[in-house]
Amino acid sequence: MTLSVRQIGPCFVGEVSGVDLRKPLSRQEATEIEAAMDHYAVLVFHDQDITDEQQMAFALNFGERENPRGGNITKTEDFRLDSGLNDVSNLGKDGRPLARDSRAHLFNLGNCLWHSDSSFRAIPAKFSLLSARVVNPNGGNTEFADMRAAYDALDDETKTEIEDLICEHSLMYSRGSLGFLDYSEEEKQMFKPVRQRLVRTHPRHGRKSLFLSSHAGAIIGMSMPEARVLLRDLTEHATQPSFVHVHKWKLHDLVMWDNRQTMHRVRRYDQSQPRDMRRATVAGTEPTVTQQAAE
Structure with a gap:
């Protein structure tokens, strides 16, 4: 079979066929998939019944x-997976859904907010690859927003205003917006804010995009209320239906997205039922801005 991609989203998102992810990719296939990521920003692979190692x-x-x-706040001894994948399920180490009042569950609800994976790191993530091992029967769709198209649609005055702005990102901002304020001193140190450009340029094709996330809670040189109003306005703009694609999960779907060009969020689902989703995260290679100690 020959690898092919067709667009399924409003202005981005490609559906890939002709590749079996249980088998090693050829160099040509890897090159074609990365080129498709540059173009579509999100790729959907159906019917990929893969192991953690294959993913x-x-x-x-x-x-x-x-x-x-x-x-995350999960202790190493409580990890459910030991394969190197990120566990973004609602399951505990015993394989059962987490209790609704468990600290891990409450923290994980932050994934329901629009975000870019690892924007809270000095070097944010490149790609995320999420595999559906158990699909929840009620809810749990993932929505993606095209931050390139959102930037392009801004008026020139706004583009000029935000071009050089630097934001502070932290998991404490996103979780704090949901009322999660329970952190140990070790976690406060681990989640110290990092700095990211509000407008970033893709390293391969040079297209600009908004680098927004629920993890962004401050803008350097701007009062907190003013910064949060601006960030909220930009997020509302960037998540209009014309920029958003909704992925309705099927068993063994794998969805791959570029965190440099998109935001995403999971929608609410029945937490009493299992949802087993496993993510491989490809590291970024450079910061968006030189890091300084957050003030």
Whole structure:
């Protein structure tokens, strides 16, 4: 079979056929998929019944695995997965849905907010690859927003205003907006804000995009209320239906997205039922701005 991609979203998102992710990619296939990512920003692969090891091997065609430390509050001894994949399920180590009042569950609800994976890291993530191992029967769709198209649609005055703005990103901002304020001193140190450009340029095709996320809670040189009003306005603009694609998960779907060009969020679902989703994260290669100690 020959690898092919067809657009399924309003202005982005491609559906890929002609590739079996259980098998190693040829160099040509990896090149074609990365080129498709540059163009579509989100790729959907159906019917990929893969193991953790196969998922990770596929991801490593596009860069190094991101070090997951600092991305959650789960202790190492409580990890459900030992394969190097990020566990974005609603399951505990015992394989059962987390209790609704568990600290891990409450923290994970932040994934329902619009965000870009690992924007809270000094070097944010490149690609994320999410595999559906158990699909929840009620809800749980993932929505994606094209931040390139959102930037393009801004008026020239706004583009000029935001061109050089620097934001602070932290998991404490996103979780705090939901009322999660329970952090140990170790976690506060781990989640210290990092700085990211509000407008970033893609390194391969040079197209500009908004770099927004629920993790963004401050703008350097701007009062907190003013910054949050601007960030809220930009997020409302960027998540209009004309820029958004809704992915309705089927068993063994794998969806791959470029965090440099998109935002995403999961929609609410029945937390009493299992949802087993496993993510491989490809590390970014450089910061968007020189890091300084957050003030």
